Amino acid sequence: MHITYVLGTRPEIIKLASLIQASVREGLPFSIIHTNQHYAERMDRVFFNDLELPEPNHHLGIGSLSHGEQIGRMLTGIERVLLAQRPSVVVVQGDTNSALAGGLAANKLGIPLAHVEAGLRSYDRSMPEEINRVLIDHLSDHLFCPTANQANYLVGEGIRGGHIHITGNTIVDAALDYAETAQRRSDILDRLGLTQGKYSLLTCHRPSNTDDPAHFATLMDAVADIAEASGFPLVFPIHPRLGEHQRQAAANHHQITLTDPVGYLDMLALLQNAALILTDSGGVQEEACILQRKCLILRRNMERPEALENGGCVLPASLSASDLRSAALALLERPVVWNNPFGDGFAYRRILDTLTATADTHL
Template identity: 40%
Template structure:
């Protein structure tokens, strides 16, 4: 049964997830319509992923750009309505936890189109995070919940959604392992790190972008101070939100151990993490990628959507490094990789094939 499946994406993590899904749907002969909302319109966060991961060009680009959560979500919904009305797909597939995710789900259900949510069931239980609102509301609106882990399945069951949920594994594993193998096979090329970072010496990869870490000037200053005081090089891959907030707050990013550079294409990011001593981040995706790439991660938050990464010390949650004291903070951020095995809580790298099969099986006849 050949289907028409419409994917709605708009942010870097969604584009990474889109890559194996697009390949799996094409392999099964389905027609795949890609709608890019333009939520992340910076080329470093969008266009480069289409070329770097071999994703087909979007069929529709809505170009909504930035704005407050309400403005951005509303703009995506308004722009999507005529697209969905014209396409009438067998499935609308939404990804992750962004404003584009929620807007796509709401637009589709209003037109009585079946919605599947990829990466369903993740919970941080922090209701101050906009991503948490988007996850919960999308899961309760969607017809099919494609859960990456056993823990995600438990969350959905606790919310009365078990009958809509299927555990598929995590499509991020598919792409991360494939790209890792390619990077390792081409080991002669050093990672594209910010200017001033010597890849032959130990370094950490760092990212900061979440509103709770960047909107408050005092908190952002504390986090940058914590990175700057570390005794190893810190390659800060600076998200546009971080650059904007740092400029607004008058905070200098490049000082001490820190050298700032642009976000990297996905293969470049994988190469940077593989070459690193570890990762310091507030990104959900990068926590998991560090885990998959066997690098210790320190997460600058009070919670994680990926609790499996916390097993055996692969990931540690440090919300306030400034309160630890420099010696303790340094010991955590620069710790070696644990000796313990990581297991395969996120699947075997064939999640996209499972998703394609489930969409065909569950399609309305």
């Protein structure tokens, strides 16, 4: 069996890491196609280093383009590699353009496709990620769902049979494996002058929050107000897709400390020691639950409702400044009995066992 992993962004690197690491340990033949959808050094190379992953076998060098041009170039490049190596299975993760292109290429060539983190739904078709994840699921031969909720969504869409598997989420594998290492090796709190449990962490990158300059500026006003009211300074590792206008909108507030993007170990350290996390990232929502940190979700909807179950993550009534402030301050005061709904850290084992057991049936 030969596995081809297709990835292109920071979340995919993190969420495929445990599978790739196990493939190395166990001598499973595999290759990695990197589309380079995230092309910034701080969003890419540093994650391979922190997670001790092998160099990708193929770099496509796609970078930042319009959705259509990006997917088209990825599809051409991935197809060329798959035709040459004819793997037993192609593995994609999540809802990125890289994952969709990998799925389309595998499907058109008749190569079995495995979707890690299958079945997530926000039911908001204005999100490009929602379209991607639905299409990938309906192309896939193996659907690896984090929880029973996602399996039920797939069944409701007419996807049935033994190729739906509840495995837990591979982000748990990575977070549990590296949390202690991050605490020991990262010095980012010292570098930023932060005190454990006395700051908030902001991540914000989704187009719905960042593409409209006026909306983004209003959102920065709101999170700065939360920092002022809580007494906790706010650290904001800014995503490379944000331009100078967004940087300036955040920098206008003395409560917000801007930093360049950080590596995986530094990010885990920031997450573990924050009093409050404010984010529009699905992966960060999951990491907040895993690491037992309070999290305010800067979105109007979400595809991970399990995060809300114990009250440690909150979806505000709206993104208005007043609703965000009241939700944040109430969350800081609320006692939480933590549980992690996303798995036990062995999702990779269930996924690889399934792929190994079924490999012969596809040859």
